[in-house]
Amino acid sequence: MSELTFLLPDVGEGLTEAEIVNWRVAPGDAVAVNDVLVEIETAKSLVELPSPYSGVVGLLLVEEGQTIDVGTPIITVTSATDAEPPMAPGSAATGADTAPSPAEATTVEQATGYSLPAKPESAGDKPEPVLVGHGSSASTGTRRRRARSAPAAHEHLAPAPVHHSTAEPLPRSAAPAPSASAGPVLAKPPIRKLAKDLGVDLAVVTPTGPIGDVTREDVVREASQASVFRNIDTPEWPDQREERIPVKGVRKMIAQTMVGSAFSAPHVSLFVDVDATRTMEYVKRLKAGTDYAGIRISPLLVMAKAIIWAVRRNPTVNAAWTDEEIIVKHYVNLGIAAATPRGLIVPNVKDAQAMSMRDLASALEQLTLTARDGKTSPAEMANGTITITNIGVFGMDTGTPILNAGEVGIVALGTIKPKPWVVDGEVRVRQVTTIGASFDHRVVDGDVASRFLADVASIIEEPALLLD
Known part of the structure; x- marks a missing residue:
């Protein structure tokens, strides 16, 4: 022993x-x-x-x-x-x-997955960090303590494999959850009412309950991916007049990164309104296609492809600045800004330029789900080259995003909604969005930034250009 x-x-x-x-x-x-x-x-x-x-x-x-x-x-x-x-x-x-x-x-x-270095030469040596390179998720603020129950001796909690995602949550168990087509949706009356209030179709929600039932978390998660974000509850005013939250963990890192980016890179921002009607029609066709069965499709997929295409035409927006040189990346590690319960993180899809539309859709889905489940590893957030922030899911038209540290370009996709639009001299109702973007002006001049954003907009207006 x-x-x-x-x-x-x-x-x-x-x-x-x-x-x-x-x-x-x-x-x-x-x-x-x-x-x-x-x-x-x-x-x-x-x-x-x-x-x-x-x-x-x-x-x-x-x-x-x-x-x-x-x-x-x-x-x-x-x-x-x-x-x-x-x-x-x-x-x-x-x-x-x-x-x-x-x-x-x-x-x-x-x-x-641990790397075990050699033992220090003497017992008096200071212990070295011993386990390197194993991780998952992101966090901010306070965390609610969970009651701890001791597992049975034969029940071992193996670490979940790290995945990437963006959409409909997948069940955590190895066996697939029942689909809508397998039978009636299992959900308690309060859950059904919540789904109705939030405009969520229970038939498209992947259940994660112990008996294959839809839980409150499943409904809230599905609702958070709708075009308009809203708070689920209106809590009572707290009894205490102030709350003090220690600045640590992910929140501390966010603060340091954002301050460093905002005050070291001179930002320039551009905006353009876009008729996204054809993008919405394209997304609808992809959803109906058998090739994309089981994969969540959204306008973010078309935006991702548009950015990759525009980067190829304007490569300096996909670069990094050092005091000695500008490093232009001829690959795209596409970052997706993700709001998680612990704060903002930016995991990225590695070598997105080499992916097919279907592979990219799957990668985006996995990336977002992993982030929301708190399983994103540091390696999955490292070495990004350009970023998308999808503020449209929160009902916002546009914004002036701050660059992700080490990058020189970030694009904001606003909400897509019906608006009056002039088509062939007539005012018609079209699906319109506003695309915003910020650039590091040390690397990206106004003409390059404008051409890049115009290229992105042209794909959103006509996705068929991706076939060229």
């Missing part, structure tokens, strides 16, 4: 601290390699940490809500066998005091 100590790892490539959000185990629980031990919040994301050990949980060394430095001991696990499992560097142990063998380290790395 041996007691192993698990140190808080660096899960975000250089992060120095994290908050313990929610313990997923309790003392006495049996755990296996890759069982989720705890959720932590870093400056970049909400991360599930799986165990590199198998055995029985001993002590939880840090309380929920506490912020600690990387390398701090957080939990002990007692090995159930005489053979000691591989230890993270600097871990305390009552048994042998040796570093893992190469074979052991390989096993742990394959099972957990």
Whole structure:
């Protein structure tokens, strides 16, 4: 028998601290390699940490809500066998005091995704960050504590694989949820009333309830993707006169990034009104097509394709500025600004320029769902080249977006709604939107910015141009 100590790892490539959000185990629980031990919040994301050990949980060394430095001991696990499992560097142990063998380290790395560096030369050395490159989600503000229930010894919570998404939520279980065509929609009367009030068709909602029923969360999530965002509840005024929210985690990172971008890159913004009637007709045809069955299609897909096409014609909007040089990217890692319960994050679709329309639709769906479920990893937010912010889902016509750090262009898609529009000398009702964009004026001159935005608008007006 041996007691192993698990140190808080660096899960975000250089992060120095994290908050313990929610313990997923309790003392006495049996755990296996890759069982989720705890959720932590870093400056970049909400991360599930799986165990590199198998055995029985001993002590939880840090309380929920506490912020600690990387390398701090957080939990002990007692090995159930005489053979000691591989230890993270600097871990305390009552048994042998040796570093893992190469074979052991390989096993742990394959099972957990952790990279186990060599053990420090002396016991007095400061422990190094031990678990690198494993993460999921994003977060801001306060988090509501969840009641912890100890899982049965045979029930292990393996970390969910990281996906990308933007649309209709998918069930989290391995088995697919019942579809509308499989039978009547299962939903309680209050849920049906909520759906009616929010204008949500229960037949198109993917249920995630324990018996395949539609939950309140399912309805709210579907409603949040409608063309007009609205608050679901009107709460009572709180008893306290003020609320103080610590600036930490993702909110702190958002603040630093936005201030840095706003005051280091001279922004210039442009706007154009666009007749999006043909885009809406195109989206309707795609939804009806068998090739796109099971994939959520929205005008965001056409906007994404339009930006990729316009980037190819105006490559300097897809660049990065350094004091020594301008780096023009001949690939598109397309960022999608996503509002999550923990704040704004911008995951991106890698090499979007190489994707077909269907593949891009699927990638956007996965990206948004992953963000809303809080499973976006730091790697999925890194190395973006240009960004879309879809403020139309909140009912906004347009805005002046701030550049995502390290990029020189961002496009805002406004709401698409019926408006009077002059067609062939006559005023007709058309589906109209306003597209806004901001650029780093150190890289993008006014003529290039104007041509780029005009190219985007031309695709929204006539998606058939994408066939050229």
